[in-house]
Every structure is written in structure tokens, then in C-alpha cells.
Amino acid sequence: MPCLLEMKNITKQFGVVKAVDNVSLKVDAGQVLSLCGENGSGKSTLMKVLCGIYPHGTWQGDIYFSGDLITAKSIRETEQKGIAIIHQELALVKQMSVLENMFLGNEWGRYGLMDYEAMYLRCRKMLAQVKLNVDPNTRVGELGLGQQQLVEIAKALNKQVRLLVLDEPTASLTESETETLLEIISDLRDHGIACIYISHKLNEVKAISDLICVIRDGRHIATRSAVGITEEEIIAMMVGRELTELYPQAPHQIGEIILQVDNLTAWHPVNRHIRRVNDVSFTLRRGEILGVAGLVGSGRTETMQCIFGAYAGRWQGSISVNNQPVLIEHCRHAMALGIAMVPEDRKRDGIVSVMGVGANITLAALKKYSGPLSMLDEAQEQATIRDSLARLKVKTSSSLLAIGRLSGGNQQKAILARCLLLNPQILILDEPTRGIDIGAKAEIYKLINQLVQQGIAVIVVSSELPEVLGLSDRVLVMHEGRIKADLLNRDLTQEKIMEAALRSDTDVEKHAV
Structure with a gap:
């Protein structure tokens, strides 16, 4: 395949800080290059240089696309050349339809009028190409995150994209949605469309990539073939050291029951006949790490929101802290009881x-x-x-x-x-490492172990089963609002957890191995 993109000696400074320092890379047509590095390593800055978000003249180096020197002053100019970027935070207007989003700023018309029929047919064709079976007139806000991601890709294909940049595209997707996305990227590669893929999920990187490029502290470390390289080698290049013990196994003493939840049921905030949590009961002990696993939509987050007084809908059930029944109607009630929570969506619920x-x-x-x-x-x-x-x-x-x-x-x-x-006695962590790099993950895992050594009880809700298994003393498995299993983490496997999550019976498997 001919070389499609060549970035030569790119340097981007913010004041005296070099966010990108003399980085070069090449991508051929129909090739997938994964860009790996810790948060703050310069990946996103490099891609913003490529896509014209940082205009030519604000950085040093040269960019060639199909052999032509690019001197773009805006993202619109790079899109016209066939370069498109899809950010982790999707840039769709949720109140508008799929069709309106796809042609926003690029509307088709004749005789001064919008040609809705032609746009509708084109939209259907693009949606079919990304295997998304929705009506073009569907409002984007009614779609799931995975479907919205596919709309973004269809929108890029509509602009005759030749190089697609995907920044953490699967951070909020389910496993099945991720599989669909990776299949589409593979299909685009077969049609000669190149892709730069940014992800912290190294299993995805290995599965989809032809080349893996690692950046650390703004500098290019290495570009290697994806064939034969191990995840451990990628991690070592990313962080500059080996992380042989990602999950520290520090000894900690598990004490008496500190939290007891009985018959917790929560209804959907809008569709009030739907139960998001259905008769959930469990205990948590002092100094224990309790993992909570289950597919997206299993009721994990809603259960934790009820305990922390943050659930938006109606719920009922009994909660006891230190053997004392408590009433938690607001977050401040939970905090007064020594309960703290890191929310699933940090941008919406965690920070100002x-x-x-x-x-x-x-x-x-x-x-x-x-x-x-x-x-x-x-x-x-x-x-x-x-x-x-x-x-x-x-x-x-x-x-x-x-x-x-x-x-x-x-x-x-x-x-x-x-x-x-x-100074919490109970700490709830909902997806504590979503979208963060391997080095930051290791630091958070180490902190969790330090906290339980001090007697703090920790609940870890995670979609990543290796994380649940690597951290937890005990694992609750949820499915469709119910607890399907309560398992001691002794020789526990991912297969055992998934089997429990998908079983059809209603009996809870207690402390099985």
C-alpha cells in the first residue's frame, strides 16, 4: 500500500512545555496504526496538529498527505482533504436527527432548496455501511452510545474520509458494541481507508492494529508491528518501566459487617413501571474489597447511587451502617455516615x-x-x-x-x-479506571490496597473483569437488576463470572468458588 500520511519532526509547545517533541510517524492506505501512551503523553495534541485544530504555524514540522504538504488552518480544511477525527466526547447534536447531524454544515441542495430526498438516501447508504439499522429521521439523543459512535463514523464516511482518527472510541461501549466497532474498522481497512486508533485497552489494540506506535512524555519511543508484540512490552514502553504486579496483593484484615443492604428495589426515573434494581440484598465488611460485576444495564450503578443517596428515581429497601438502620435521601446524608463515592461519569457528576x-x-x-x-x-x-x-x-x-x-x-x-x-469508612468506586492510562491505573490500585489496610471498606464496580478479579476479595454478579451470584475470589475466573451473569435461574449462588 502507498504511504498516505507522513508526519515529520512534529513539535508543539505550550509556553516552555513541549507537549509533542520531534515526533514522526507514517500510515499507509488501508492500514490501522494504534497510538499508545499514558494520559498526557502527547497523543491527543499530535492528532490535533494533524487535524488542523492547532493550525499550521502554531507548531513545527511537516505533514504530507498523499504526497502533498498540508498547511491547514482549520479542521474544515483537513476534512476536505479526507482526514476526520472522532473524539471520545462525541460532537453530535442530540436534539437533531441522524440525517441532520450527518449533513450539518454540509447540506445538499438545488435551486436554493434543501434536497432532503437525496440526503435521506445518502444517509441510509452510509448507515448501512456501518451496519446501523436506524431511520435517518431518528433523534440522536434516542440512540445508545454505541449507535451514536457509528453515526459519527457514518458522518465521516459521508465526507469521503481517507484517514479516520478514533480517540478512545470504546471507553463507554459494551462488549458487543466494541466488537461491532472493531469489525467496522476492519471493513474500512479492507476498503483502503486508514485509521489511527487511540485506546488504553491493549487487547483491542492488539486485535485491530497493523502497527503500534508508543509515545511517552511527548517523544516517540517506538513503532512496532502488532504481530508478536506482547501487552507487557507495550506497557513497558508506555510507562518506561515494567508493571509486573499491576494488582498489588497486600495482606489486609477483613472485619465485621459495616454495611448491610436488604431488599433494595429502584424504579426507572421516567418509565416508573421498570425496575432498574430488583430486590437486591448484600453485605460489606470492614477492610474488604467487594467487586461488583455485570453487563452494562445490569443495575450496578443504580444500586450504588441508591446507597449514596444520588439516585434520581424512586427506590425502597433497608440500609444499615454499623448495625444501625439509616435513612439516606441525599448525598450529604451518606457523607455524614462516612460513605463516599467516585461516580461512573466523572465529567458529568464528579468534577466542576x-x-x-x-x-x-x-x-x-x-x-x-x-x-x-x-x-x-x-x-x-x-x-x-x-x-x-x-x-x-x-x-x-x-x-x-x-x-x-x-x-x-x-x-x-x-x-x-x-x-x-x-475520612470515609465506606468508599464506592464506580468504574474507577475508565479511560485512564495503565500507569494511573496502577497508582489507583495501590491506593485501594492502602485504604483497605486502614480498615476502609471498598466497593469496586467495573466492566473490566480482569480488574474485578485482580482487586476483589469477593464478587457480586448482577444481571437485569438482580444479584445472580455472591462469590469468594478464590480461583475465580472470568468464565465463572459471565456464566453467573447470564444464567436464567433466580437463585443467588452464595460464596461459591
Whole structure:
């Protein structure tokens, strides 16, 4: 295949900081190159240079596409050349139809009028190409995340894309949706369309890639064939060290029951006849890591939201903390009982993106720094912020920097720092490592083990079964709102968990191995 893209000696600086430092890469037509690196390594910056988000003249180096030098000043110019990028945060207008999104800013018309018939037929053709069977007039907001991802790809194909950049495309997708997406990328490759694929999920990277390019600290480390390279080798290049023990197995003492949940049932906030959680009962012990597994939509998150007082719909059931029945109607009630939670969607529920990193950390504990006249003791607050940033190794140029500008891993660590300021006795972590790099994952896993050694009880909800198995003392398996199994993590396998999740009987398997 001929060389389609060549980026030569690309350097992009922000002040004195080199986000990308003399990086070069090549992609042939019909080739999939995966771009790997920790958050903050320069991957996204490099792609923004390629796609014209950072216009020519604001960076150094050369970019050739089909042999032509690119000097694009905007993303529109690179799209016209056949380069399209799909960000992790999808750029679709949820209130508009699939058809309207696909032709937004690129409408077809004749005689000064919109040619809806031609656009409709073209939209159906593009949707069929990505194997999405929905009517073009369907409102995008009514589609699932996986379907919206396919709409974005169809939109790119509609612009005659020749190089497709996908930034963390499967971070919020189910396993089946991920399989569909990877099949489509493989099909695009067979039709000569090149792809640059950015993902922290190394099993996907290995499955779909022809080449794997690793960037660390803004510099190109290596580009290797995907054939024969191991995940351990990729990780070592990404972080500059081997992570032979990703899941630390530090000894910790499991004590008495600290949380008991009985007959918890929660109804859908809108369709109130639908039960999202159905008669769930379980216990949690002091110093225990309780994993919660199950397919997306199994009721895991809704169960945790009820316990933390954050569920938007109606629910009922009994909750006891330290053998005392409690009423939790709001998050502040949960926090007063020593319950803290890192939410599944950190951007929507976990951070105030325009506020500083430090302000986000102390947000839930401001009363600690208030004097008798409700005046804030800023010196004490700043001292706490400095200690929290150091303890959780949050990388930021300043505590005043807007938290939305940090990498996903550093945002997650800042949210954890906020939770720890509450001195919790129960810590709920819902998808604690979604969309963050392998190095940040290792740091969070280490922190979890340190917390349970101190006697804190931790619940880890995760879609990644290796994570559940690597961390947990015991695993709850949920399916369609019910707990299907309560399993001790002794010789437990992914197959055993999936078998429990998909079984049709209603009996709960207790502490099986």
C-alpha cells in the first residue's frame, strides 16, 4: 500500500512545555496504526496538529498527505482533504436527527432548496455501511452510545474520509458494541481507508492494529508491528518501566459487617413501571474489597447511587451502617455516615470542570476550613490541597488550573482526593479506571490496597473483569437488576463470572468458588 500520511519532526509547545517533541510517524492506505501512551503523553495534541485544530504555524514540522504538504488552518480544511477525527466526547447534536447531524454544515441542495430526498438516501447508504439499522429521521439523543459512535463514523464516511482518527472510541461501549466497532474498522481497512486508533485497552489494540506506535512524555519511543508484540512490552514502553504486579496483593484484615443492604428495589426515573434494581440484598465488611460485576444495564450503578443517596428515581429497601438502620435521601446524608463515592461519569457528576483542581478537591469538605463566622481559612485549605496533590500524585502545573484541563487519570485522582478528605469508612468506586492510562491505573490500585489496610471498606464496580478479579476479595454478579451470584475470589475466573451473569435461574449462588 502507498504511504498516505507522513508526519515529520512534529513539535508543539505550550509556553516552555513541549507537549509533542520531534515526533514522526507514517500510515499507509488501508492500514490501522494504534497510538499508545499514558494520559498526557502527547497523543491527543499530535492528532490535533494533524487535524488542523492547532493550525499550521502554531507548531513545527511537516505533514504530507498523499504526497502533498498540508498547511491547514482549520479542521474544515483537513476534512476536505479526507482526514476526520472522532473524539471520545462525541460532537453530535442530540436534539437533531441522524440525517441532520450527518449533513450539518454540509447540506445538499438545488435551486436554493434543501434536497432532503437525496440526503435521506445518502444517509441510509452510509448507515448501512456501518451496519446501523436506524431511520435517518431518528433523534440522536434516542440512540445508545454505541449507535451514536457509528453515526459519527457514518458522518465521516459521508465526507469521503481517507484517514479516520478514533480517540478512545470504546471507553463507554459494551462488549458487543466494541466488537461491532472493531469489525467496522476492519471493513474500512479492507476498503483502503486508514485509521489511527487511540485506546488504553491493549487487547483491542492488539486485535485491530497493523502497527503500534508508543509515545511517552511527548517523544516517540517506538513503532512496532502488532504481530508478536506482547501487552507487557507495550506497557513497558508506555510507562518506561515494567508493571509486573499491576494488582498489588497486600495482606489486609477483613472485619465485621459495616454495611448491610436488604431488599433494595429502584424504579426507572421516567418509565416508573421498570425496575432498574430488583430486590437486591448484600453485605460489606470492614477492610474488604467487594467487586461488583455485570453487563452494562445490569443495575450496578443504580444500586450504588441508591446507597449514596444520588439516585434520581424512586427506590425502597433497608440500609444499615454499623448495625444501625439509616435513612439516606441525599448525598450529604451518606457523607455524614462516612460513605463516599467516585461516580461512573466523572465529567458529568464528579468534577466542576471550570473550577480549579484544588477547589474541586476541597469542595465537599469546606466546613472543615470555616471559622466561627463562616470565614474560610484559606491557609489551612491550601495546605490540605498541597498534601492531597502530593499524596495522590496529581500532575498539575497549579492547584488553580481548571480541572477540566487535566488528563482523565489526574481528574480521577483529584476526585479520589476529595473523597478521602471526608475520612470515609465506606468508599464506592464506580468504574474507577475508565479511560485512564495503565500507569494511573496502577497508582489507583495501590491506593485501594492502602485504604483497605486502614480498615476502609471498598466497593469496586467495573466492566473490566480482569480488574474485578485482580482487586476483589469477593464478587457480586448482577444481571437485569438482580444479584445472580455472591462469590469468594478464590480461583475465580472470568468464565465463572459471565456464566453467573447470564444464567436464567433466580437463585443467588452464595460464596461459591
